[in-house]
Structures are given as structure tokens and as C-alpha cells.
Amino acid sequence: MYTLAEENYLKAIYKLSMLAENVSTNQIAAELATKASSVTDMLRKLAEKLLINYTRYQGVSLTQSGEKVAINIIRRHRLWEYFLVEKLHFKWDEVHDMAEEMEHISSTELIDRLDEFMGFPTRDPHGDLIPDSNGNFKKNDLKPISAVDVNTSGVISGVRDHSTAFLQYLEKQCLTIGKKITVKEIISYDNTVVLQMENKDLQISREVANNLLIAL
Amino acid sequence: MYTLAEENYLKAIYKLSMLAENVSTNQIAAELATKASSVTDMLRKLAEKLLINYTRYQGVSLTQSGEKVAINIIRRHRLWEYFLVEKLHFKWDEVHDMAEEMEHISSTELIDRLDEFMGFPTRDPHGDLIPDSNGNFKKNDLKPISAVDVNTSGVISGVRDHSTAFLQYLEKQCLTIGKKITVKEIISYDNTVVLQMENKDLQISREVANNLLIAL
DNA sequence: TTAATTTTTTAGACTCGTCTAAAAATACAA
DNA sequence: TTGTATTTTTAGACGAGTCTAAAAAATTAA
Known part of the structure; x- marks a missing residue:
């Protein structure tokens, strides 16, 4: 096509x-x-x-038709990422490039059956929403950590930077999807954010806070 | 690459x-x-x-390195065909074109994990052998029905023509992988082959007999 | 063994997607 | 508002892969 x-x-x-x-x-x-x-x-x-x-x-x-095509590619990309992580047990920082190739496989029937095979997942391994077969997906209500007030709690639910480097950093700090965190303090000097996670404190830079999304 | x-x-x-x-x-x-x-x-x-x-x-x-590349492509093609039929429940005559696209996904790691996920299958849905990750596969000992003697029995195990038309014809005649057949007679006039399958007789043309493989 | 036919290669051109270098339009600043 | 800097577009070229038409090599037939 x-x-x-x-x-x-x-x-x-x-x-x-x-x-x-x-x-x-x-x-x-x-x-x-x-x-x-x-x-x-x-x-x-x-x-x-x-x-x-x-x-x-x-x-x-x-245009509307251009957006339709784009959303379809994103659907394919995210479903393949989900497959790679959930079925083939790749790590979340390993799947981007493979999915980048796989998203261009053209069959719609294939993607719909893949979707069904995996039980119609709604989010990919990075927390991004997966459009359904009509191209619909709910508005993402996630916020970057840098945009919430002190003492706000939330669940890590997505990233804005999908680079391997960033994902590996998060992995190392155990800042992975599903973890519950609380913003304890924002150090005014350099906007470093102090998080509490599982009773431990953890500092992240402004840049990381910008790229890490939470659901409130 | x-x-x-x-x-x-x-x-x-x-x-x-x-x-x-x-x-x-x-x-x-x-x-x-x-x-x-x-x-x-x-x-x-x-x-x-x-x-x-x-x-x-x-x-x-x-050359040796050319053959290595070719076998690798075939491994990828056949594993994806197996996936499409066994996991996504496509029919054997529907999967060729999709696998034709998927075989070009380059990651070796992906293919090896797919192989493992499916339990290291040895034959694809058309009965063709799937090379292992080192490119080894046993010699295929299948014979076209046209090449065996009268009264020979065997199990339908593969095809030489992978076209949708041929596969759909076989499906309709119930001549599918795993069926046991016996060659009863070869009509000399036009080389039509008379098969016995599940106590019923069935005639197939010379051309079909040429493209349908059995394991003895 | 020469002539006719078929197969294969060469020559030149086209599309797709990319590039560099230069020109044109726009945005910004004094 | 006029000049400078930036952004964007044009012009022309290139590599990959394909095509048609014609030439060259190989094969077949007389």
C-alpha cells in the first residue's frame, strides 16, 4: 500500500x-x-x-487519511512490542528496533489476529496506549513527573524518550512500569526531583523527570 | 545486512x-x-x-556463504509460517505471502526466540523441513506421488507447488498433511493416478501427483 | 559447418529516495 | 525597516533496482 x-x-x-x-x-x-x-x-x-x-x-x-495510516503503523508497532516482551521475553529496552521493522508488515488480518492472540492488550511495554483495530485509543492521561506537585503519588506508566540508553537507566534504578512513587521534594537549585519508592529515597534529574510519565 | x-x-x-x-x-x-x-x-x-x-x-x-544466507531466509520463512498457522490459526493456504514479508525481519535473536517459543518445530505447515539455528536440516526423504510404484503406501508430507490454488485444491480433496494414502493404479492413457484414502478411491492428475509429496 | 534460434548480456533510460550546493522565502534583530 | 540569519525549496546528481531494445554468445537444426 x-x-x-x-x-x-x-x-x-x-x-x-x-x-x-x-x-x-x-x-x-x-x-x-x-x-x-x-x-x-x-x-x-x-x-x-x-x-x-x-x-x-x-x-x-x-489529513484524516494520513492520520489513519499513521495510527495504524503505531498500532502495529506497539502490538509487536507487546508480543516481543510478553511472548518472547525480550526486555523493554531491546524491542524498539525489531518492532520498527515489524511494523511495516502489511496484513491487517495478521495484526488483528495477533491482537486477539495476546488478549487485546491496551498498553505496550513502555506504557503507551495501543490503538484498537478502528484506530481509536483513549486520551493518554499520563503526566511527566516534572509536571506534578510535591507530595503527589502515582504509578510509573510511560516514557517520552524511548532510547535504549534511557530505558536501561530506568531499569537500573528500578524505575519500571507499574512501580508506585511519590514526589517528595524538588530541589530548587537544579530542579532535581526526590522520589520515594518502596520506602527508599531516590534522586532523578530534571531531564529524567521530564521523560518519565506517571498516572495519578 | x-x-x-x-x-x-x-x-x-x-x-x-x-x-x-x-x-x-x-x-x-x-x-x-x-x-x-x-x-x-x-x-x-x-x-x-x-x-x-x-x-x-x-x-x-x-557459494557457501550465499547458501548460508539462503538457508537462513528459509528458516525464517518457515518458522513464521508455523507461527501463523499454529498460533494465529491461519489456514495453510493463507500464510505464504505474509511469511514472504516476515522472512526479511533481520534479527537472529528474534528468530531463535520464536523457534523456542513454538517448541522447536521441525516442519512447517506444508511439510517442509525447518533448518535449525546453525542452518542444518536433515535431507528431505519425501517423494512425489508420481515417482512411486503401484501399491506403495505413504503419508502425505509435503508439496512442491506452494500456490494458493494448489493448496486450496488439496484442501477440498482432503489431501492434507498427515493423511495416509496408497497408490492403487496409474492409468497409462494420461498418467492419472488412482489413490486410496480412508477406503475411498480418488483420482488425481499427473500434475498433482508430481507436486504432492509423501513419506514412505 | 553454416544458418537459425534461443539465451544472455550490454546500453541507455526510468522511478524512488537520497544527497550537496545554491537560491528563495521567512523570521529576527539592530 | 533594513540587513542578517535561519529555514525551506529548487536544481542537479547519484545508487539501487528495474525496464526495453539491441548486440553478443551459445545452442540447435539443416
Whole structure:
């Protein structure tokens, strides 16, 4: 249906759309580790196929059909991640690259049966919501730790940075999905956050607090 | 590691090597539904990478490293077919195209874990042997029904034609893997083969007999 | 053994997705 | 508001993989 490159562009645009309505050429180039000129070429093609709204120099947004395709790719990615962790026992920091390949397997029937086989999971191993077969998924109500008040408690439920380095750091600190934490203090000097977890105190940097999401 | 096209060429050459030592440009073109000129171009590239033995106008054979790659692709293909049928409950005539895509997922670790998850199966849903993680697989001792004598009995164990049409025909006739049959007669006029299966007689054409394999 | 046929290779061109370098548009700052 | 910096687009090229048309080699037949 769509080429590998097209799917990757749509996914990138979708992801960047979370942060701002309109996505710029340079943002996409950075996300996909390519050059702005390559992005411009592809945007022209995607616009021609009515997958994005694009006017020169004005940035892009997904059309409804473009969003549908993007959500579908995300569904595939997250279901495969769930499979890799739950059935093949990979660790959560090992599965991203594999799922990145697997998400391009095209059969819808395959994905729906995989979904059923695993019992229709609602979140992937990183806490991200898995869209259902109609592309619906509830709004994610998770907040970065850096955005909650002192003395707030919550359950670690997701990450914003999916890099292996970050995930391995979390693993090492036992900051994994499902753990209950309380924000004890925010040190004003450098915004270090002091957490309480299982009666132990733990300090995390502002950056980590920004990328670690909790459900209240 | 290797491109999609390279992998498909190696797989095709491997398959054709079953029938004759040296594989011709035209045979490969037919197998991959492409043109002889495209094949020549690719053969040059594969030879440069030492994956095939190739001299102009003389046909090709796989080198040891080419064969290793090909067997690996086949291992991946057959394991995914097994997964699709055994875990996701697809029918044996539905899985080929999906597995054709999935076989290009590159992680070796993934395939080995999939293998383990399914309990190290030795044959795929069409009766074909699945190579182990070292690329070893026992010689297939199956014979086409057309090659056995009258009054021979055996168990249907594989096919040479993997097309949906052929598999659906077999399904309809109940000629599926595991069924015990006896060759009762070969009608000399057109080489129609008369089989006995579960006390019923059944006639199959020469062509079907050629493509249906039994273990004696 | 020469001629006809088939197979294979070469030559040149096309699409996809990418790149570099340069030009054009936009945004920002004095 | 005018000039500078940044962002984005254009122009032209390249590699991968494919194609058609034509040439070269190999095979088959007379």
C-alpha cells in the first residue's frame, strides 16, 4: 500500500504533531536523521496522495487519511512490542528496533489476529496506549513527573524518550512500569526531583523527570 | 545486512538449485517474475559480494556463504509460517505471502526466540523441513506421488507447488498433511493416478501427483 | 559447418529516495 | 525597516533496482 519511506514519514509527522499543530521540515529531518531537502521532496509526494496538508514554507499536518495510516503503523508497532516482551521475553529496552521493522508488515488480518492472540492488550511495554483495530485509543492521561506537585503519588506508566540508553537507566534504578512513587521534594537549585519508592529515597534529574510519565 | 532484493534472489537461486546444479538467468527471471536483464545486473552484484559463483553465460550456483544466507531466509520463512498457522490459526493456504514479508525481519535473536517459543518445530505447515539455528536440516526423504510404484503406501508430507490454488485444491480433496494414502493404479492413457484414502478411491492428475509429496 | 534460434548480456533510460550546493522565502534583530 | 540569519525549496546528481531494445554468445537444426 505505502512504501517504507512513506510510512516512516507519516509516523514521524504524527509523533511531532503531538507537540505542535504544524510540523516543520527541519523537525522531520531531525526525527528521521535525513536532510531537509529530502523531506521537501517527500512532502510533495505525500501531499499529492492527500495524506498531508502542505503549502510551501508553511509546515505540514496530517489529513484524516494520513492520520489513519499513521495510527495504524503505531498500532502495529506497539502490538509487536507487546508480543516481543510478553511472548518472547525480550526486555523493554531491546524491542524498539525489531518492532520498527515489524511494523511495516502489511496484513491487517495478521495484526488483528495477533491482537486477539495476546488478549487485546491496551498498553505496550513502555506504557503507551495501543490503538484498537478502528484506530481509536483513549486520551493518554499520563503526566511527566516534572509536571506534578510535591507530595503527589502515582504509578510509573510511560516514557517520552524511548532510547535504549534511557530505558536501561530506568531499569537500573528500578524505575519500571507499574512501580508506585511519590514526589517528595524538588530541589530548587537544579530542579532535581526526590522520589520515594518502596520506602527508599531516590534522586532523578530534571531531564529524567521530564521523560518519565506517571498516572495519578 | 542484505537488501530485500538480494535476499529474494538468493532464495530463488537456492530453490532452483534443488533441481539442477547450475541455475540459468532465465530460470531466475521466471521465478522472480522479472526480466533477464535485471537478473544479470543483480548476479554481477551478488558475485562481487562472493555470494554466488558466476561467469558470464554460464549460469550460477551459490557459494557457501550465499547458501548460508539462503538457508537462513528459509528458516525464517518457515518458522513464521508455523507461527501463523499454529498460533494465529491461519489456514495453510493463507500464510505464504505474509511469511514472504516476515522472512526479511533481520534479527537472529528474534528468530531463535520464536523457534523456542513454538517448541522447536521441525516442519512447517506444508511439510517442509525447518533448518535449525546453525542452518542444518536433515535431507528431505519425501517423494512425489508420481515417482512411486503401484501399491506403495505413504503419508502425505509435503508439496512442491506452494500456490494458493494448489493448496486450496488439496484442501477440498482432503489431501492434507498427515493423511495416509496408497497408490492403487496409474492409468497409462494420461498418467492419472488412482489413490486410496480412508477406503475411498480418488483420482488425481499427473500434475498433482508430481507436486504432492509423501513419506514412505 | 553454416544458418537459425534461443539465451544472455550490454546500453541507455526510468522511478524512488537520497544527497550537496545554491537560491528563495521567512523570521529576527539592530 | 533594513540587513542578517535561519529555514525551506529548487536544481542537479547519484545508487539501487528495474525496464526495453539491441548486440553478443551459445545452442540447435539443416
